[in-house]
Amino acid sequence: MLNVRTSVFLPRCIILIVFCSLVKFSVGQQPAASQPNSAKYIYFTFDDGPLYGSDGVNRVIKEEQIKTNVFIVGQHAFNSKAMMDFYKGYLANPLIEVGNHSFTHANDHYTAFYSNPDSVLRDFLKCQHSLNIPYKFARQPGRNQWRLPTVRKDDLASGAESADLLYKNGYKVYGWDLEWQHNGRTGSPLQSVDGMLAGVEKLFSANKTVKPGHLIILAHDEMFRKPGDEAKLKTLIQKLKAKGYRFEHLSNYPG
Numbered sequence: 097m098l099n100v101r102t103s104v105f106l107p108r109c110i111i112l113i114v115f116c117s118l119v120k121f122s123v124g125q126q127p128a129a130s131q132p133n134s135a136k137y138i139y140f141t142f143d144d145g146p147l148y149g150s151d152g153v154n155r156v157i158k159e160e161q162i163k164t165n166v167f168i169v170g171q172h173a174f175n176s177k178a179m180m181d182f183y184k185g186y187l188a189n190p191l192i193e194v195g196n197h198s199f200t201h202a203n204d205h206y207t208a209f210y211s212n213p214d215s216v217l218r219d220f221l222k223c224q225h226s227l228n229i230p231y232k233f234a235r236q237p238g239r240n241q242w243r244l245p246t247v248r249k250d251d252l253a254s255g256a257e258s259a260d261l262l263y264k265n266g267y268k269v270y271g272w273d274l275e276w277q278h279n280g281r282t283g284s285p286l287q288s289v290d291g292m293l294a295g296v297e298k299l300f301s302a303n304k305t306v307k308p309g310h311l312i313i314l315a316h317d318e319m320f321r322k323p324g325d326e327a328k329l330k331t332l333i334q335k336l337k338a339k340g341y342r343f344e345h346l347s348n349y350p351g
Contacts (some may be wrong), residue, residue: 136300137310137344138336141165141272143197143235145317146172146182149283152320153329154185157192160333162343164192166317167235170199170223183227193345195233196267199223206238207254216258217265233346234267243269244351247306270346272314273305283318284325289332296336307350 142153145166157164166186173183186192199222202209210216220234236259240251243263249271250256259269274295277286287295296311298304305311320326336343 135309135342136340138296138341139165139310139312139344139346139349140333141167141235141270141312141314141346143167143314143316144169144172144201145186146179147317147321149317149319149321149326150179150182151185152323152326153317154182154189154192156320156326156330156333157189160330160337162191162333163345164343165195165233165346166192167195167197167233168223168227168229169197169201169237170226171201173227187230193231193233193347194229195231195235195270195346196220196223196229197235198237199226202237204237209237210239210255210258213258213261216255217261220262220267221265231347232267234262234269235271236262236269240271241269242271242306243267244349246351249306268346270312270349271306272312273299274311274313276313276315276319278316278319283316283321285315285319285328289328289335292332293335293339296341297339310344310349312346312349 140162142150142164143166145153145168150166153164153166168183168186173179186194198216199219200209202219209219216236223229224232236255239255239259240249241255241259242249243259250259251271262269274292276292278284279286292313296313299311300309315329320329333343
């Protein structure tokens with residue numbers, strides 16, 4: 097039979113054991129969600145399609161299975177059956193979000209185009225409706241301008257009013273952090289694959305992207321007409337993957 101001292105001691109021991117267990121769990125079993133997210137995100141975007149080169153872009157995206165955005169020029173899609181087929185190929189690819197790069201691409205006369213913001217809006221709406229573009233993502237031709245809920249940024253004063261107007265009409269307007277430039281005559285990429293990789297790493301390490309930890313790359317469809325240039329795109333993506341970068345859609349871009 098237990099004496100009085102023993103019967104009092106045992107419940108106290110049990111309480112102490114339970115308390116220590118709870119303290120150990122609360123300290124040692126923190127949920128993973130509380131850990132900071134150190135991942136860095138790449139948003140690959142391709143402008144001016146559909147063009148010869150769009151099929152190469154689409155092929156690489158499928159092979160590498162990365163999320164991607166394209167910005168379409170309406171006039172290009174209606175130029176021929178081949179171009180419309182390239183556009184439909186983009187729509188059919190679940191890895192690609194299709195956005196709007198205007199109908200006329202300003203006819204390459206940017207200052208005159210942006211002098212009439214209402215006309216710019218009509219041009220974008222024509223592209224949106226004639227091609228049934230699924231996303232209200234816009235990139236203005238020849239302008240690195242941003243209109244997001246927490247971002248307003250202009251490279252030039254020309255185009256700022258039309259960017260505001262697009263945003264007021266429900267568009268998110270995206271610029272870019274890093275451009276993969278190309279030769280205007282041949283279309284071929286100017287920076288090497290390693291040069292682009294170094295550019296990505298420099299911007300991230302210097303914290304010079306519009307949103308920290310998130311980097312938008314601009315490229316153009318016509319850059320990947322040649323098999324050798326298409327291979328460069330594939331190699332760049334593979335090298336970015338090897339560095340641990342993650343690829344995302346603009347629909348998940350913060351801001």
